[in-house]
Amino acid sequence: MAVKTPLYEWHTSLGAKMTEFAGFMMPLQYTSITAEHQTVRTQVGIFDLTHMGEILVAGRQAEQFLNYVATNNVSNLTPGAIQYTLLTNENGGVIDDILVYRVPEGFYLVVNAANTEKDYQWLLRHAPEEAVVTNLSSETALIAVQGPDSLPVAEKALDTQLADLPYYHFVDQMYRGERIRVSRTGYTGEDGFEFYMPLHTAPLLWEELIAVGRPYGIQPVGLGARDTLRLEMRMPLYGNELTEDLTPLEAGLGRFVDFDKGDFIGRNALLEQKAAGVSRRLVGFVLKEKGIPRHGYSIVKEGKIIGHVTSGTxxxxxxxxxxxxxxxxxxxxxxxxxxxxIRGQTVPAEIVKGRFVTKK
Amino acid sequence: MEVRKGLLYSKEHEWVQEISDSVVRVGITEYAQDQLGDIVYIELPEIDAEVAKGESFTVVESVKAASDVYAPVSGTVVAVNEKLEDNPELINESPYDEGWIVEIKCDELDLSDLMTAEEYARYIEEV
Structure with a gap:
């Protein structure tokens, strides 16, 4: 039985097409993926992302522990800052790509929905005595607003000033008697905010964001457009671009691996791979003729298969x-x-650098 | 969800309209386009292509996925809706009219195993 988020009734009453994802019933789309995509690129969209996982790592050894299980260096994090990092296995394969928030109690991890339980178990297994790992996912709702007009919408809904909150930083604040966490993050390439809160607060904040967002053309956005939005920005998706059989180096995420901080799980394998050079690499490409690349399609050159598509649209x-x-x-x-x-035909494509869509 | 009266329907959600003794027009139903979502690309067959009943004769692609369209009859493609090349969204907007896909000429027109509008309406209630 899939879990319903506190906003489930709201989605279905709007006629959203629901889909089961990572054990949650989530909105795939409300009207159309392309229209919702466009709303986020030009105005502001609101997302229910309650399926995402939240795990707290606290205790005296929390910092040391996270530096041992994740590739980036959490010691670089100042209070209120957020870091992108990867959990890797002994082979350097990616267990998950996550965000780490430096909070007063320790570190707040935001993990992919499909990996929440796996990550939690992995952390429990490696945690030293003085690192306490708590899975907060089932009591935490997540709502995001994304798009060029997300700042005024977030400020009005929370009745606070957020313009000075830098990208990849967060602030905790009170809303209707509950502490909510507001972070300037997202998965769309647009300016935006993500709000973490107790489940019962979610419908209140959702309705408030919709109400104050109306003059800005706010629309709810489903997981379908979330995927096309991240893909245009060339952001990796766990399960597609990242798996336990692929390393951060192959994925082009070497800048999130700190070899100098001391030992971490996967360090030796990654060092070896770095010295030898990676044998495959994640690339972005654009088609030169009509056609749509899809996950699993072969990439060929001169009649030989040289790789496979992980995401396309x-x-x-x-x-x-x-x-x-x-x-x-x-x-x-x-x-x-x-x-x-593509279905027995080959369509020429060019390997390109950076994001597919660049923002002004 | 409109199921247009007077058309015949396949289990794979194609509609069939008899336009002469031997030629049928084929498209996908309102239900099918709704399931697919925004259609952004269609790979139309060539004129004179042979199609076999039950086999894929074209592919429509939505933002999410590529989906086969199966021939509800066997025959030869005698017309394709070229407007769909540049405006595949016509299938979403007008699945029974502007969004028709092909016309197929059949040597022997056999529509016996297709559903009526009433039967198809019940069928999509159940799936």
């Missing part, structure tokens, strides 16, 4: 096929031409 902004995929390293150069195999 027709970019709602650019109206062309875009995608990411792993290719053998010799073929991963920016500017080189590859072909995507």
């Amino acid at each position: 027709l970019s709602p902004t650019l109206k062309i096929g875009i995608g990411m995929g792993y290719v053998d390293s010799p073929h991963a150069k920016v500017g080189s031409m590859i072909e995507i195999q």
Whole structure:
């Protein structure tokens, strides 16, 4: 039986198409993926992301422990700051990509919904005596507003000033008698905020955001558009671009791996891989002709399979096929031409650098 | 969800309209386009292509996924809706009219195992 978020009734009464994702009934789309996508690029969208996992790591050894299980260096985090990091296994394979918030009690981890239980068990298994790991997921709701107009909407709803909150920082504040966590983060490439709160607060804040957002054209946005939005920004999705068989180095996330901080799980394997050079690499590509790349399609060059597509779509902004995929390293150069195999035909594509859609 | 009277329907959510003794027009139903979501691309068959009943003859792609469209009859493609090349969203907006996909000429028109509008309406209630 899939879990219903506190906003479930709200979604279904709006006629959202619901889908089961990571054990939760979540809205896939309300009206149309492309319309919702456009709303976030040009105005402001609101998302129910309650399926995401939240895990608190507290205690005297919390910092040391997190530096041992995650690749980035949490000691660099100042209070109120947030860091992107990866949990890796002994082989350097990615267990999850997560956000770490430095909170007064220790560290607040935001993890992928499908990995919440796996991450929690992994952390419990490796935690020293003086690091306390608590899974807060089932008591935490998450709502996001994303888009160029998200600042005034968030400020009005919370009746506070948020303009000075830097990207990848958060602040805790009271809302209707509850402490909620407000962070300037997101998965769309737009300015935006994410709000963590007790379950019963979610409908109150949701309705308030919708009410104050109305003049800005706020619309609810489902998981369908969340995927196309992140893909245009070339953000990796766990399960597609990241798996336990792929390393942060292969995924081009080496800047989130700190080899100098001391030992961590996977360090030796990653050091070895770094010295030897990776044999495959994550690339982004755009199709040069009509067609839509999809997860699992082969990437070929001169008749030989050189890799596979991990994510692809027709970019709602650019109206062309875009995608990411792993290719053998010799073929991963920016500017080189590859072909995507789509139903027996090959469609030429070019490997490109950086985000597919750049913001003004 | 409109199920248009007078058309015949397949279990794979195609509609069939008899336009002469041997030619049918084919599209996908309102229900099918709603399930797919925004259609952003269609790979139309060539004129004169042979299609076999029950086999995929074209692919429609929504933002989320690529889906086969199955031929409800066997025959030869005699017309394709070229407007869909540049405006595949016509399938979403007008699945029974502007969003028709192909016309197929059949040597022997056999529509016996297709559903009536009433039967199809019940069918989608149950799925």
